[in-house]
Amino acid sequence: MVLILSDGVDKSVNTVVRYLYLKNAHPIVIQNSDISTIIQLSINEFTIFREQNISSDKISSYWFRRGQLNIENNIIDCYQQSPLINYIRDFGKNEIGSYISYIYYLLEKKKSIGSIFKSEINKLYVLRCAELCGLSTPNTLVATNSDSLLCFGDESLLIKSGSKFFSYTINNLIINSYSSLVKVNSLPESFFPNIFQNYIEKQYEIRSFFLINEFYSMAIFSKNDEKSIDNRKSFLCNRYVPYKLPKIIEQKLFDLMQKLQLNTCSIDIIKSTDGHFVFLEVNPDGIFENVSYFCNYQLEKKIANYLAKKND
Amino acid sequence: MDCHYIILFANCIPVKGVNRSLICDLQKNNISIIPNELYDLTILFDSNSVDRLLVYYGLENRIIVQDYFNFLIESGYAFYCQEDEIENFPSLDIDQFDLPSLISNAIIEFDSVDGDNIMHVAKELDTVFCSAIEVRFTKKIEFADLENCISLFNGNDIRISEVHVVVTDNYFNLDDLKNLFVKNLKLTTITVTGSLKQCEISDFSYGNSHIFFTTLNSHQPICCGNFIPNSFTTNMYFFIESQHHNTCLNRKIAIDKDGNIKNCPSMQKTFGNIRDDKLLTIIKNEELTSKWNISKDEVKVCRDCEFRHVCMDCRAYVEDPHDIYSKPLKCGYNPYTMVWDEWSINPLKQAAVEYYGLQKLVKN
Ligand code: SF4
Numbered sequence: 001m002v003l004i005l006s007d008g009v010d011k012s013v014n015t016v017v018r019y020l021y022l023k024n025a026h027p028i029v030i031q032n033s034d035i036s037t038i039i040q041l042s043i044n045e046f047t048i049f050r051e052q053n054i055s056s057d058k059i060s061s062y063w064f065r066r067g068q069l070n071i072e073n074n075i076i077d078c079y080q081q082s083p084l085i086n087y088i089r090d091f092g093k094n095e096i097g098s099y100i101s102y103i104y105y106l107l108e109k110k111k112s113i114g115s116i117f118k119s120e121i122n123k124l125y126v127l128r129c130a131e132l133c134g135l136s137t138p139n140t141l142v143a144t145n146s147d148s149l150l151c152f153g154d155e156s157l158l159i160k161s162g163s164k165f166f167s168y169t170i171n172n173l174i175i176n177s178y179s180s181l182v183k184v185n186s187l188p189e190s191f192f193p194n195i196f197q198n199y200i201e202k203q204y205e206i207r208s209f210f211l212i213n214e215f216y217s218m219a220i221f222s223k224n225d226e227k228s229i230d231n232r233k234s235f236l237c238n239r240y241v242p243y244k245l246p247k248i249i250e251q252k253l254f255d256l257m258q259k260l261q262l263n264t265c266s267i268d269i270i271k272s273t274d275g276h277f278v279f280l281e282v283n284p285d286g287i288f289e290n291v292s293y294f295c296n297y298q299l300e301k302k303i304a305n306y307l308a309k310k311n312d
Numbered sequence: 313m314d315c316h317y318i319i320l321f322a323n324c325i326p327v328k329g330v331n332r333s334l335i336c337d338l339q340k341n342n343i344s345i346i347p348n349e350l351y352d353l354t355i356l357f358d359s360n361s362v363d364r365l366l367v368y369y370g371l372e373n374r375i376i377v378q379d380y381f382n383f384l385i386e387s388g389y390a391f392y393c394q395e396d397e398i399e400n401f402p403s404l405d406i407d408q409f410d411l412p413s414l415i416s417n418a419i420i421e422f423d424s425v426d427g428d429n430i431m432h433v434a435k436e437l438d439t440v441f442c443s444a445i446e447v448r449f450t451k452k453i454e455f456a457d458l459e460n461c462i463s464l465f466n467g468n469d470i471r472i473s474e475v476h477v478v479v480t481d482n483y484f485n486l487d488d489l490k491n492l493f494v495k496n497l498k499l500t501t502i503t504v505t506g507s508l509k510q511c512e513i514s515d516f517s518y519g520n521s522h523i524f525f526t527t528l529n530s531h532q533p534i535c536c537g538n539f540i541p542n543s544f545t546t547n548m549y550f551f552i553e554s555q556h557h558n559t560c561l562n563r564k565i566a567i568d569k570d571g572n573i574k575n576c577p578s579m580q581k582t583f584g585n586i587r588d589d590k591l592l593t594i595i596k597n598e599e600l601t602s603k604w605n606i607s608k609d610e611v612k613v614c615r616d617c618e619f620r621h622v623c624m625d626c627r628a629y630v631e632d633p634h635d636i637y638s639k640p641l642k643c644g645y646n647p648y649t650m651v652w653d654e655w656s657i658n659p660l661k662q663a664a665v666e667y668y669g670l671q672k673l674v675k676n
Pocket residue numbers: 539608613614615617618619620623624639640643644645646647
């Protein structure tokens with residue numbers, strides 16, 4: 001049995017699942033909307049119930065795509081409000097949370113792809129590790145006032161969020177936290193802490209998907225007449241082609257993956273106009289569909305093959 | 313400028329024909345016809361710098377070669393790079409093709425709506441992980457039957473993900489038809505034949521849904537396999553599949569109204585019946601599957617044609633009915649003269665036209 005944890009069942013999860021069926025690997029997908037119950041949990045094994053018994057000794061491999069495991073919690077079912085009930089409710093949540101996280105731990109001891117414990121990774125920590133691995137990174141500063149930005153010596157800087165991606169739609173207006181270029185002199189004197197980086201003139205961007213010890217890379221050429229900082233904004237006018245990173249860069253990235261203990265993630269790199277590879281960030285739950293499709297890497301099939309393979 | 317090499321983007325692939333070539337842009341899904349001269353030039357790109365190419369082609373051709381470079385750059389097919397970057401830009405691996413289905417598409421004919429029969433067909437198609445189906449009704453049916461049939465294929469427990477329907481007009485109400493898409497998320501297109509008007513409706517917002525009304529009387533198998541200039545299919549999957557497979561028949565089956573299983577509705581040979589045989593067994597029949605792998609590179613004439621990787625093949629109607637490798641009968645293109653003619657009046661094709669009984673179709 002192959003267990004897949006995913007926030008929902010989209011096309012690529014579906015494709016992996018079909019390949020698994022074709023290999024008689026018996027996939028089971030648990031999505032965010034599924035509520036499971038704990039049948040038993042010991043130090044070495046567990047059994048949960050979700051339409052059927054799913055026990056750890058039957059699971060041969062595990063893919064953490066995204067999302068989470070939801071376990072039935074009947075304390076929360078009580079709708080009364082009082083300081084005591086709220087306190088008990090929090091307590092119940094934590095109790096269940098600790099069991100779920102041990103189940104994750106047991107799952108990740110199996111042959112697995114992805115890790116829920118790595119799904120939120122500190123951007124600044126990643127940059128430090130990247131530097132330690134010998135990768136070039138942009139100058140980075142978390143600033144709260146415009147004076148401290150003068151040390152960059154640049155008129156314009158890149159501003160980005162430090163944690164998760166933010167997106168909110170109100171009255172058809174989408175507010176989000178894509179990286180964007182700001183003029184230093186247009187900023188107020190002091191502001192909410194933000195990550196600032198020097199803007200690196202690029203020839204093209206590289207998105208590399210790391211999977212089972214291989215880098216599957218894609219170069220993204222943006223249309224020259226558009227100053228798109230973050231390529232998610234201008235999807236159709238770009239050119240996406242397969243790319244092979246130089247061995248030495250792959251080695252450094254591999255060291256970084258080891259340091260961060262990631263066995264899969266998507267990596268953003270810039271090839272600057274002066275010919276350098278500049279590491280930007282990693283996304284542990286990075287999307288691989290585009291890389292897979294545009295470069296015909298067939299990553300869905302590779303994932304399924306890996307999960308279905310019996311011995312290793 | 314310090315850029316020494318020019319290379320094609322990996323998804324802009326040149327294909328050489330006998331007299332001219334194409335550049336197939338598999339990302340933007342378009343093609344450009346180019347002279348074979350330019351094709352030959354592109355083959356040298358990886359191993360020669362721009363300067364060397366200009367020297368190689370000589371002073372007298374310098375302007376032409378430079379024009380070719382400009383054309384490729386301005387069309388967005390190529391870019392300049394440094395010598396040490398060439399190995400960073402591998403070509404697209406067009407030899408890898410796979411789908412998570414043993415049968416990727418099936419054409420199913422029904423002459424009536426019998427729920428048990430439909431469920432049986434759907435369950436059988438599930439065993440081979442069929443992903444797209446086209447359901448054709450050979451007789452007029454009531455709307456309620458249409459609705460019932462579609463909902464049977466739409467079930468969550470059925471792995472089919474795309475349902476196309478061809479149905480003869482029976483005073484259907486447009487809103488009723490539109491509503492089918494709301495209730496059946498797998499429904500992708502409805503084609504209504506024998507309709508009073510010819511039109512396409514896609515202005516409603518359920519994914520890629522379309523309703524086509526056509527005045528054609530019914531979808532007869534003999535109407536299939538027509539080749540119309542400029543109606544090529546340029547996309548990545550098609551192009552990659554065409555390298556080693558038949559673009560029409562690969563992983564396809566057809567089930568006629570009596571349950572007979574064939575390569576396609578226009579072919580006569582049957583390989584069993586859905587009522588008695590298991591699809592999983594039938595698709596092991598080599599006579600059925602051998603046609604899946606007839607690629608254009610093996611088909612006479614087509615293998616010399618610049619359109620071979622963007623052109624839907626047809627093995628049901630071929631110029632020499634006794635040679636499965638002969639050119640599709642209904643293609644009027646001649647890659648040696650680069651001229652499109654009306655296929656049906658070509659004297660050399662008359663024997664095959666008669667063989668297939670296509671005269672009636674040809675006359676009107
Ligand atoms: S069918 Fe006609 S257009 Fe298509 S590849 Fe053959 S010769 Fe060319």
